[in-house]
Amino acid sequence: MSVSLPASRANTTSRRCSRRTFLGFSAASIGTASARLAAREDSNEPPNILLCISDDQSWLNTSAMGDPTVRTPAFDRVAEEGVLFTNAYCDAPTCGPSRSAILTGQPIWRLEEAGNIHSTLPSKFPTYTELLERAGYRIGHTSKGWGPGRLEPGGRTRNPAGDKFESFEAFHVDQPAGRPFCFWLGSSDPHRPYELGSGAESGKDPSAALVPPHLPNNGVVRNDILDYCLEIERFDSRVGTALALLEQSGQLRNTIVVVTSDHGMPFPRAKATLYDYGTRVPLAVRWPKAVTGGRTVNDFVSLSDLAPTFLEAAGQPEPAAVTARSLLAVVTSGKSGRVDTSRDAAYIAMERHDGCRRDGKGYPCRAIRTATHLYIRNFEPARWPSGSPDPKDCARNIPYGEVAPSPTKTFMMENRDDPSVDRLAELAFGTRPAHELFDLQEDPGQLRNIAADAGAADTLHELDDRLMAHLAATKDPRALGEPAMWDHYPYYGRKVNSDWSVAPKP
Template sequence: MFSSKVRRREFMKQAAAGAVAVSVGPYAARGARAAAAERPNILFCIGDDWGWPAAGAYGDKVVKTPTFDRVAREGVLFNNAYCASPSCTPSRGSLLTGRAVHQLEEGGNLWSTLPKKFAVYPDLLEAAGYTVGLQGKGWGPGNFAISGWTRNPAGPSFPSFAEFFKQAPKDKPFCYFCGTTDPHRPYEKGSGVASGMKLEDVAVPAFWPDTPEVRSDICDYYFEIQRFDGLIGGIMQLLEEAGQLDNTLIVITGDNGMPFPRCKANLYGWGTRQPFAVRWPARVKGGRVVDDFIVLTDLAPTFLEAAGLKPLPEMTGRSILPILLGEKQEGRDRVFLERERHANVREGNKGYPMRGIRTKDFLYIRNLQPHLWPAGDPVKWEDVGPFGDCDGGPTKDVILERRDEPEMKKFFQWCFEKRPAEELYDLAKDPFELNNVAERPEYAEVKKQLRAQLDRWMTETADPRAVNPDDDRWDRYPYRPGGGEKAAKPAGQSAEKKKAKKKN
């Protein structure tokens, strides 16, 4: 029995020698040399807090995403892609390692570290001959150095794709992680409208009040999405000019839902459902839209398999290459979702543990400590306002400032109030996931089945909370804003109001 560390070392050695490079697809019989010539470039583009359905390809009439729409049109558009956890650090840790968030130890929290023992796909591809690069936000936020990483787990940093591409050897494929802090807050207030967007064209989800401030806030979010889309457009143009576009596997997505109340840091659809499109004309037939359920954890095994490598046995994610190649894959009718500590905004450094399962018809959520506040304690903290798991901004302000008005109470309830131990939403009847039917007798059988599936997944993937739902390890891991450690402390009278930075 090998430990995962030994297996990994052995794998890296073999990968470096080219011995494990030829297990799938058309490369099977041709040997490592031929595979090296044909292996695709891998371009992974990830928006920060960019959630479904904010893209033209999904029918949004206001935000303009020509690059994403092109990739969707010439490739495969996914309707049911989800992040593993609606928080930057665990979502990115999971997609880099291909492992469930609850297996990543401290890496399951925001502003944490990623233990070095967890292999990441950029390292595995580099060992197999790829040239690796990163721009902008890779793994994080957190402190990777304290775990022994000498560079970001997503790869060595470059100022731009052009700089990376210029120095990359022409006879080797590349693996590039294009991160950005768009559309993470803060936003330049009014930037969306100033760019020509019209407030009256914006669709407001049912869980926020429909006010001009909220509509304008949505436009500011759209404005940053458009900037991200333009960035990828520039990279694609460069590849096209170099004649390398068609053998580049391009994936465009976001790491978690939009930074608005009841979205990011929640297991609801607006917190976990992601835009997701893939283009790779050399092997993948374009013009397809698929409903298969996938999770970003599936990316690491997908990239490895596309490069002719075998995913590591400890990866819980599954390659989506069969789906891309038009094959039917079993078990693509559900995803599992989870969350541990996001910001450190509860007494006792507590997070808000949740586990969930989503199918085409239902969303079932288990709130493991329902006595806690889901969006953070209702007190002001040193760096952030009350309910600090929800990023500050005009939409949050409207809901909090007007919470006592009779017609506004429900929005506060949905976005900030405590929640019961179990939630169940009937998605066909309730697309905004507002009517919890977990205690209704007519849903008892459905709830029982979803519960059982969730329990099985937690057990099979060695979730510590399968053994002890009150396991407090994630509350004991340090919170490391800016790399240092910091305990949760309510703001004192003299605490200065600091300007929020793009950091979580």
């Protein structure tokens, strides 16, 4: 065995990484003979895994999905030669929690402190990366891995995405033949800030920008979107470089390449909300050795499904705590459209995003997204969903601290009295009721909450029952009536505002 484990960690994972389940390769077995063996494609050879994950990109903003202002040839190639998922959702629309769900295969309500941003990922929650490493994989990451947050309070000494490298190329240059790898190709694109006007200066046409229906359709917003699109292209070019490298080394055929994002775009009523522009993400999966390409699949999938997918593809059992579902049967089915009819909904959650409410309070909410409806349950509707309007409560003294500072946000705040802006600003910054229900056939932009409509009562009750049953079955303290600690966990982000603090645990 190439890796020896401290007893405490070995105990928590012995069920799934015994010698019996070891893949059969290790540092000791990697020699000239095994390298020659690996050079011939062995049908039992475990796949390499390359997860390419951008930072804050909504599902529509790829050329494969029809956005005319962005060019994403790498994403498009993975989609065309693999499977394009049109109904993929993050587990939480906030960086750290979403990444914790991806790594563990569990929703954030099962991950204690990791349900908050600028927190930690306790080491008792096993990650697919570490499980694969113990099975013999070489793991690494570049740029943004798990985070933001602090690892030490969770009992970790390195990023759970793997050792850090300058680039995928820097990792790959030392990759031994005959040993599989698992790499996390992270990025801080298209996270804010942007270079103002860079999108238009690159030649993009502001009039072609895809303006979501919940944002004002004007030059400020259009140019902000083009700046965002330019950063998506920078991420995509890095994916393209990795694909080319694997093609040159002859490894592309048996590498599972996934391209996605941790959650949606950093604009008002998008990131850090449970509406589609915050939660619906690009997702394409390519693995020619086992996956027939040229397919579009509409099943509802969550990014936490990736962890059990990778483990199953590598022939590894998943930890008992994993509640997400492997996508391997779907991606290897050869089918398009709705493949697994039981995948008819996605569940999404948020607790504390940024530090912008007194006493460290978050905005706890959960949602179920089906093909026809989005239903949101807000557990603390008296709180401000986008952060307090009082600058003294917010980092950098900018009101509504859960909405990233941007030209779009500034415009909407400064023009709130304008009749063309006021309703959209209220949707972005105002309070929200305990129940929100949107009919996606009538209202795909999710602008009109019909939860109080008499005609929607049956649908609301049905979706509320389904959401709460799912949360209870997966042991969400919010659904079980148990103490929810997210308001009280430490916050390790930068506290620019000295007035801001977290109330201690009761």
